[in-house]
Amino acid sequence: MxxxxxxAQRITGESEPLERYRGNVVLIVNVASxxxxxxxxxxxxxxxxxxxxxxxxxxxxPCNQFNHxxxxxxxxxxxxxxxxxxxxxxxxxxxxxNGPGAHPLYAYLRRARPGLLGSEAIKMNFTKFLIDRxxxxxxxxxxxxxxxxxxxxxxxxxxxxxxxAA
Numbered sequence: 001m002x003x004x005x006x007x008a009q010r011i012t013g014e015s016e017p018l019e020r021y022r023g024n025v026v027l028i029v030n031v032a033s034x035x036x037x038x039x040x041x042x043x044x045x046x047x048x049x050x051x052x053x054x055x056x057x058x059x060x061x062p063c064n065q066f067n068h069x070x071x072x073x074x075x076x077x078x079x080x081x082x083x084x085x086x087x088x089x090x091x092x093x094x095x096x097x098n099g100p101g102a103h104p105l106y107a108y109l110r111r112a113r114p115g116l117l118g119s120e121a122i123k124m125n126f127t128k129f130l131i132d133r134x135x136x137x138x139x140x141x142x143x144x145x146x147x148x149x150x151x152x153x154x155x156x157x158x159x160x161x162x163x164x165a166a
Contacts, residue, residue: 001112002134003108006108008092008095008105011077011092013093018059024055024057025056025131027131028109029059030061030062031091032125032126033069034071041085061097074094097127112136113139115127128145130153130154
């Protein structure tokens with residue numbers, strides 16, 4: 001399996017097959033606008049602007065499953081991201097990442113790259129998954145891993161090398 005087998009709804013409403021990102025290194029992040037980690041949007045945007053020409057794409061998936069930290073609708077979320085952090089990377093409609101209503105992409109990512117002690121559950125917003133150019137998840141990062149800390153793994157993935165173990 002790979003992420004290319006999934007589609008997701010963009011924050012603007014249209015369905016988008018993740019096949020569109022074939023050949024890119026992808027960083028998938030569940031995000032929220034009212035979270036203590038929300039300032040990571042700025043670091044994610046810096047990563048995107050620094051590495052997009054080399055083939056990095058960041059995909060943001062708003063999620064309201066953690067202490068109701070993303071209460072707005074898609075239009076409010078899009079406005080917040082644009083006005084507060086000048087986000088230009090692709091944003092998707094709000095989803096669930098855990099439980100029976102979890103988006104199938106996240107069900108796949110959780111199985112492919114479990115977290116600490118083998119736990120599949122996403123523990124908080126700003127959990128990050130690094131996907132190689134073939135669509136395979138290669139590393140899972142904690143919500144506390146600030147975007148700047150991901151640079152060595154992103155550069156290795158862009159160069160076609162395996163990411164280091166978590």
